[in-house]
Amino acid sequence: MSGRIHSIPAESTESFVESIDRVETAGAQSIVFISRYPASRLIDLLDISEIQCYWLTNTEGKGVLEPSLEKLNHFTESLIASDQGLLFIEGFEWLVSIHGFEAVHSMMRSMAEKVAMSHWSIFLSLYESSYNRQELTRIMREAPLLEFKSNEMTIQNEGEEPSQIHRSIKEKTLEMDLNEDGTPKLVLLTKLPRSGFTKQILQRRILQWRRMGLDTSEIEASLYSTDVELMYSEYALVEEKIRRATELERYVVANINDTQERAIALFRIRQLTGLDQLEQQYFSE
Numbered sequence: 001m002s003g004r005i006h007s008i009p010a011e012s013t014e015s016f017v018e019s020i021d022r023v024e025t026a027g028a029q030s031i032v033f034i035s036r037y038p039a040s041r042l043i044d045l046l047d048i049s050e051i052q053c054y055w056l057t058n059t060e061g062k063g064v065l066e067p068s069l070e071k072l073n074h075f076t077e078s079l080i081a082s083d084q085g086l087l088f089i090e091g092f093e094w095l096v097s098i099h100g101f102e103a104v105h106s107m108m109r110s111m112a113e114k115v116a117m118s119h120w121s122i123f124l125s126l127y128e129s130s131y132n133r134q135e136l137t138r139i140m141r142e143a144p145l146l147e148f149k150s151n152e153m154t155i156q157n158e159g160e161e162p163s164q165i166h167r168s169i170k171e172k173t174l175e176m177d178l179n180e181d182g183t184p185k186l187v188l189l190t191k192l193p194r195s196g197f198t199k200q201i202l203q204r205r206i207l208q209w210r211r212m213g214l215d216t217s218e219i220e221a222s223l224y225s226t227d228v229e230l231m232y233s234e235y236a237l238v239e240e241k242i243r244r245a246t247e248l249e250r251y252v253v254a255n256i257n258d259t260q261e262r263a264i265a266l267f268r269i270r271q272l273t274g275l276d277q278l279e280q281q282y283f284s285e
Contacts, residue, residue: 006146007126016125017045030085084119093130186246
């Protein structure tokens with residue numbers, strides 16, 4: 001992977017951040033993330049103690065980068081001139097809206113040439129709906145699409161049609177189903193294996209649970225631990241609670257018509273409290 005530039009399909013900053021944990025980072029001396037989000041917003045998404053974060057903004061301050069192509073190109077060139085590492089850049093479509101596609105594409109070509117002679121790898125977020133077919137093809141030529149299948153990474157063939165790329169990206173963008181009251185439905189996520197489990201991966205999973213409206217305070221305290229075995233055992237306990245909560249919610253939504261009882265049950269389910277009592281009430285018959 002060293003010495004290459006790749007695109008990662010992402011419909012939002014959050015979805016791009018989720019991909020960072022799926023890129024092999026072992027041995028990387030530095031991991032740098034340039035984003036339209038300030039560190040204060042990234043703290044819930046990333047372990048910023050281990051990743052150097054730069055805010056792409058016109059605001060002056062520490063840890064910021066002006067969205068100037070010249071300055072961004074200079075920063076990248078200086079970064080990859082030493083050591084080795086991984087650089088993630090989010091917000092290219094925003095740069096296109098400011099500077100135009102041709103200018104940004106020219107910078108991308110320059111970055112691809114420079115990183116080829118380095119021990120760095122660059123990953124760009126790709127929001128496909130921001131580009132037309134021809135622009136996507138040109139982007140893929142400089143930064144082939146990096147796709148994830150299970151725990152493996154694959155590189156998009158250069159000859160694949162953009163229409164196929166569109167479908168591939170859209171299939172990865174899952175809209176969260178909602179209940180009638182507008183709250184997101186609970187869904188069972190793939191269980192995290194012990195192999196390869198890290199604090200960063202747990203942070204991503206906690207974020208996914210939060211988006212479903214679940215109270216994750218019970219597991220959040222484990223993020224301050226340095227004992228990965230302890231973190232995983234506590235994760236497994238909460239994972240089981242959420243499995244039970246998901247089954248309870250499905251039952252309540254389908255079978256409980258009393259508005260007050262339904263609201264109280266769904267609240268307790270999201271808080272992950274009283275699951276034993278609810279299971280006895282609804283499943284013991």
